[in-house]
Amino acid sequence: MATATAISRHANGLGVNERTDNWWAAPLSVLFGLLAFIVYSTWAAMQGNHYSVGMSDGFGGYLSPMYSPLVYILEGVDGGAPLSHALLGAWPAWWPSFIPASPAFLILAFPGAFRFTCYYYRKAYYRAFTATPPGCAVGALPRKTKYVGETGLFVFQNLHRYAMYFAVVFIFILSYDAIMSFFRDGQFGVGLGSIVLLINPILLGMYTFGCHSFRHLMGGRRDCFSCDVRGKVAHGNWSWITNLNQNHQLMAWLSLIWVGGTDLYVRLVSMGVITDPNTWGV
Numbered sequence: 001m002a003t004a005t006a007i008s009r010h011a012n013g014l015g016v017n018e019r020t021d022n023w024w025a026a027p028l029s030v031l032f033g034l035l036a037f038i039v040y041s042t043w044a045a046m047q048g049n050h051y052s053v054g055m056s057d058g059f060g061g062y063l064s065p066m067y068s069p070l071v072y073i074l075e076g077v078d079g080g081a082p083l084s085h086a087l088l089g090a091w092p093a094w095w096p097s098f099i100p101a102s103p104a105f106l107i108l109a110f111p112g113a114f115r116f117t118c119y120y121y122r123k124a125y126y127r128a129f130t131a132t133p134p135g136c137a138v139g140a141l142p143r144k145t146k147y148v149g150e151t152g153l154f155v156f157q158n159l160h161r162y163a164m165y166f167a168v169v170f171i172f173i174l175s176y177d178a179i180m181s182f183f184r185d186g187q188f189g190v191g192l193g194s195i196v197l198l199i200n201p202i203l204l205g206m207y208t209f210g211c212h213s214f215r216h217l218m219g220g221r222r223d224c225f226s227c228d229v230r231g232k233v234a235h236g237n238w239s240w241i242t243n244l245n246q247n248h249q250l251m252a253w254l255s256l257i258w259v260g261g262t263d264l265y266v267r268l269v270s271m272g273v274i275t276d277p278n279t280w281g282v
């Protein structure tokens with residue numbers, strides 16, 4: 001019969017450990033995966049162009065999730081959207097000239113704050129970026145000061161429960177964009193981009209609705225699940241959110257990759273690098 005040896009202590013010294021598995025593979029993958037996304041999303045946000053395909057004054061077209069919703073629009077940029085799609089109108093004169101005039105900068109803080117403070121990502125980047133520690137039972141970076149965790153330097157992580165409300169709103173916004181992607185100048189149709197944009201809010205929804213804070217909101221805050229009808233409803237909520245929550249890490253990655261991939265797809269179609277197969281014949 002196979003036996004496993006429990007390792008119950010952290011070794012002293014960065015990376016020192018008694019583990020026999022490839023413990024370094026996960027933090028290394030996270031390091032490169034998150035760095036790749038941060039570099040791409042920063043670059044894409046700074047472009048301020050090629051974020052839409054087929055958006056006219058009629059309804060429909062593809063809109064990159066990194067630019068949605070369009071709060072202000074700078075007219076006349078390649079691959080941009082017409083002014084009629086702006087929530088608040090033309091690009092404001094008060095915008096600092098040293099920051100690129102990109103609609104992405106007006107919205108990315110909301111999903112960014114949600115991701116950055118997510119319980120899963122905290123574990124991932126604490127291990128991958130700060131090695132505190134890099135893995136279970138693996139020696140951490142030596143520290144001179146007492147660890148105060150999220151009551152000290154990282155106290156802002158507690159904003160997660162509030163960032164969650166914005167993330168839920170974004171699911172509805174991106175679902176609207178997915179529906180719009182099945183129209184071009186008001187005419188119904190289907191393109192590969194429609195499918196790409198449809199999968200995006202589904203994956204984001206599975207990530208967002210599996211959030212620990214969302215589970216607490218929908219099914220927590222009770223001392224007794226079986227005492228009354230409201231408790232039983234809360235337990236039902238808690239149970240289905242728990243099903244999603246068990247795959248939270250997987251959904252965190254799939255939804256992140258899909259958001260980046262969706263922006264890239266829209267960008268490449270808009271630039272004419274690739275052609276979107278669709279029923280509109282455009």
Ligand code: FES
Pocket residue numbers: 114118119120121160207208210211212213214248
């Ligand atoms: S815990 Fe990951 S999104 Fe809330």
